[in-house]
Amino acid sequence: MVGAGISTPSGIPDFRSPGSGLYSNLLQYNIPYPEAIFELEFFFHNPKPFFTLAKQLYPGNYRPNITHYFFRLLHDKGLLLRLYTQNIDGLERVSGIPVSKLVEAHGTFASATCTVCRRSFPEKDWWADVMMDRVPCCPVCAGIVKPDIVFFGEPLPERFLLHVLDFPMADLLLILGTSLEVEPFASLSEAVGASVPRLLINRDLVGTFAWRPRSRDVVQLGDVVHSVERLVELLGWTKELQDLVQRETRKLDGQDR
Numbered sequence: 001m002v003g004a005g006i007s008t009p010s011g012i013p014d015f016r017s018p019g020s021g022l023y024s025n026l027l028q029y030n031i032p033y034p035e036a037i038f039e040l041e042f043f044f045h046n047p048k049p050f051f052t053l054a055k056q057l058y059p060g061n062y063r064p065n066i067t068h069y070f071f072r073l074l075h076d077k078g079l080l081l082r083l084y085t086q087n088i089d090g091l092e093r094v095s096g097i098p099v100s101k102l103v104e105a106h107g108t109f110a111s112a113t114c115t116v117c118r119r120s121f122p123e124k125d126w127w128a129d130v131m132m133d134r135v136p137c138c139p140v141c142a143g144i145v146k147p148d149i150v151f152f153g154e155p156l157p158e159r160f161l162l163h164v165l166d167f168p169m170a171d172l173l174l175i176l177g178t179s180l181e182v183e184p185f186a187s188l189s190e191a192v193g194a195s196v197p198r199l200l201i202n203r204d205l206v207g208t209f210a211w212r213p214r215s216r217d218v219v220q221l222g223d224v225v226h227s228v229e230r231l232v233e234l235l236g237w238t239k240e241l242q243d244l245v246q247r248e249t250r251k252l253d254g255q256d257r
């Protein structure tokens with residue numbers, strides 16, 4: 001389970017960190033209160049702030065960091081059952097983890113839906129508008145086309161239901177870079193068996209790790225990159241991860257050219 005804290009090392013602000021978090025930087029987005037950026041009512045009143053954020057998160061603006069590639073390595077080794085992410089930056093996909101291994105619980109910019117007629121549109125149909133600071137509109141009914149990001153009060157993607165099968169099967173739960181403040185995602189941390197170890201890697205002690213710890217919990221507080229590097233070192237995978245990062249970085253450099 002991961003959240004915005006795994007992408008801050010890629011240069012993307014998280015939501016709730018005082019000072020640097022998106023919710024402390026409202027002026028930049030011209031929103032009246034933090035959550036407005038993900039509220040439908042505000043969106044229909046003024047969709048611009050959300051599209052400003054969308055433009056900022058455009059694929060290619062940011063790159064995965066060692067944390068994303070750590071999960072890619074777990075996948076390459078056949079050890080990743082699933083990666084549940086709250087992030088909407090798409091960096092899990094960019095790191096090469098197949099979409100079948102992901103549950104993008106708060107949605108994705110990879111597709112969009114007309115808010116009026118519910119037609120679905122692939123990225124290529126509306127990104128150009130976003131990049132030119134235009135609100136994308138449905139070619140059929142002129143409704144606003146909204147990227148498939150989950151707003152407050154909206155249902156989570158159907159794939160989120162996979163948790164019902166996944167969590168009882170897990171024999172280790174890794175939780176990285178999340179405040180565990182947003183439901184229903186946060187409660188997944190409780191969904192593994194009572195004897196299953198849970199490892200929290202985060203700057204702060206959060207969620208049930210703070211108020212209802214389990215006997216097999218392990219908590220590593222501090223910077224996520226530093227902690228992941230240390231974990232990878234203990235696993236003896238340092239060289240392998242470095243090689244993976246180098247290979248993937250070269251690939252991305254090639255795409256930029």
Ligand code: OAD
Pocket residue numbers: 002003004005006008009014015016017021038086087088106149150151152177178179180181182201202203204206222223224225
């Ligand atoms: P938050 O901003 O709530 O929490 C990020 C957590 O990561 C905090 O506990 C930070 O201390 C920690 N953190 C940040 N940078 C770190 C670093 N370099 N090393 C270690 N820890 C670090 O973000 P989320 O939990 O992802 O909803 O927020 C959940 C949801 O709230 C988001 O998905 C978003 C928002 O409303 C939508 O996008 C729909």
Ligand code: ZN
Pocket residue numbers: 114115116117118119138139140141142143
């Ligand atoms: Zn439409």
